[in-house]
Amino acid sequence: MAKVAYYPGCALEGTGGPYDRSTRALVGELNLEMENLRDYNCCGAMEVKNVHPMLQTYLSARNLAIATEQMGFDTVMAPCNGCYHNLKKAEYELATSEESLATVQELAKKADDPVYNGNVRTIHLLEWLMEEVGPEGFKSRIKKSLNGIKIANYYGCMYTRPRQIYPEKDAGPGSESTYQPHFMDDLLSAAGAENVDFPLKTACCGGAHTLSDADTSTQLVLNLLQAAEDSGAEVIATECPTCHSGLEMHQVRAEKTFGIKTNVKIIYFTQLLGLAMGLSPRKLGIHENISDSIDFLKQKSVI
Amino acid sequence: MAIHEKSLIDVDRLLTHDNLVIDGVDVSGHWNTMITPRTLTDYDDSFEAKIQKIAGAENVHRCWQCGSCTNSCTMYAQNVNFNPRYWIYATRLGLKEEIIKDKDIIWQCVSCNKCTNICPKDVKPEGVMKALSHWLEEEGHTEETHSTTFDYEFWDQIAKRGRIEDSAVLKNFFAKTGQALAQDWLVEMVKRMMKHLPMTHLIHSALHAVFPPKTKSWGKTGDVLKAYVKEQKEAAHG
Numbered sequence: 001m002a003k004v005a006y007y008p009g010c011a012l013e014g015t016g017g018p019y020d021r022s023t024r025a026l027v028g029e030l031n032l033e034m035e036n037l038r039d040y041n042c043c044g045a046m047e048v049k050n051v052h053p054m055l056q057t058y059l060s061a062r063n064l065a066i067a068t069e070q071m072g073f074d075t076v077m078a079p080c081n082g083c084y085h086n087l088k089k090a091e092y093e094l095a096t097s098e099e100s101l102a103t104v105q106e107l108a109k110k111a112d113d114p115v116y117n118g119n120v121r122t123i124h125l126l127e128w129l130m131e132e133v134g135p136e137g138f139k140s141r142i143k144k145s146l147n148g149i150k151i152a153n154y155y156g157c158m159y160t161r162p163r164q165i166y167p168e169k170d171a172g173p174g175s176e177s178t179y180q181p182h183f184m185d186d187l188l189s190a191a192g193a194e195n196v197d198f199p200l201k202t203a204c205c206g207g208a209h210t211l212s213d214a215d216t217s218t219q220l221v222l223n224l225l226q227a228a229e230d231s232g233a234e235v236i237a238t239e240c241p242t243c244h245s246g247l248e249m250h251q252v253r254a255e256k257t258f259g260i261k262t263n264v265k266i267i268y269f270t271q272l273l274g275l276a277m278g279l280s281p282r283k284l285g286i287h288e289n290i291s292d293s294i295d296f297l298k299q300k301s302v303i
Numbered sequence: 304m305a306i307h308e309k310s311l312i313d314v315d316r317l318l319t320h321d322n323l324v325i326d327g328v329d330v331s332g333h334w335n336t337m338i339t340p341r342t343l344t345d346y347d348d349s350f351e352a353k354i355q356k357i358a359g360a361e362n363v364h365r366c367w368q369c370g371s372c373t374n375s376c377t378m379y380a381q382n383v384n385f386n387p388r389y390w391i392y393a394t395r396l397g398l399k400e401e402i403i404k405d406k407d408i409i410w411q412c413v414s415c416n417k418c419t420n421i422c423p424k425d426v427k428p429e430g431v432m433k434a435l436s437h438w439l440e441e442e443g444h445t446e447e448t449h450s451t452t453f454d455y456e457f458w459d460q461i462a463k464r465g466r467i468e469d470s471a472v473l474k475n476f477f478a479k480t481g482q483a484l485a486q487d488w489l490v491e492m493v494k495r496m497m498k499h500l501p502m503t504h505l506i507h508s509a510l511h512a513v514f515p516p517k518t519k520s521w522g523k524t525g526d527v528l529k530a531y532v533k534e535q536k537e538a539a540h541g
Contacts, residue, residue, distance in 0.1 A: 010469065041465040113522075207413075249492055
């Protein structure tokens, strides 16, 4: 079993707290091994690349270099799609552009930072769980079925695009797919949920402009919420703190500002898997979600 | 050489005959539309090279105008005037005025990467959209957009401490853009968040805001990166 360096990133330290807590609880329950990435920095999210793309590459390379040079790890695991995307992008860029690699190494020397030398891969929490446990593994450890809750699995933009930086996802049978991702569906169905046929799995929630172009974001989020309800979903499962907060925030905004109410619940996939493993809702941070799913989960006899 | 371009259709160049009968057949109406062509000479043939110098737009010359970017675009589905293919076309021809016409919407690109994902020529249209937004701001055609204000608020925090604190980003962004923090929906959101929240979490969040997270080994990294960006921007605009 591969031990990984865990990169929570800034969102999981803040508004994405429930995702961090449910990730740690789930990983502990599954007896998987991870160690916090030591003294990490922000990956730059969707913002710093607009100041200059090299900033994003550098910030991610610095984190990867901490894992390899200071901790002796060859795998970094990130649950946040934004962090995951940025680290993967840096990995790809530094493997394909000698010029970028030279710039990153030179900047690291100037700043007395660990120097990136490659030999590291980034994986998403979801991919790690598929690799280490998989649907069959989950089936054998389920203590409490999700009782056929109808779920729309929302993967978002950054987990699958651009496909060029994720060649391993389109490697045929058994791999993920950038076009029609299915890992979350596989795990949640093993936990007893019913996945609905959701057409907007990788559509955009407008996260990059969630505050700076709020009306557009509300419209994009409404597309997701309404399509999920049209598909018969009771819950949208998320795997990214930015998507998750965006969905929660604009669900409220749509209701208060535009009078459009939707009832679909927004829950992290780690919280759902944790419930199926018999972990308590408090331990999984379900009471911390803005989208209040507690009564619904009780009604479904899941908690 | 003058550009004679049939696809640069202005609405006022559409000519429709309300009453036209040819050989006894009534051909009045919209299907008989004719378009007055236009011939352009006021283009800037150094414009493409200028945009290419802005990081992210290096590959704009590779475009063969298939339109996959616009076809896949999240924002095009919201507003049909949001047309990356056309802006790339105008950039390549040096039609700055065509870019300036759309100055109030180009910045709205949400970076979903559908265009970069599908582009058969590796143009990276998402990067081109950001480069055009920068150009519009830096040349003074637009005020700083809220998107840019947000980006710099974010980057300033990282440059200082290596990490961000998300409630501070939100608070400072609202202050810088002159928006009230107590918006209806935000108040409602906080209310819903508090509903089940235990006291220990409130204390944790408060501490987080007072002592924002930082990267202890950040040292001079922020300064080195700021110097790099300054140098690169000067080279691009020099």
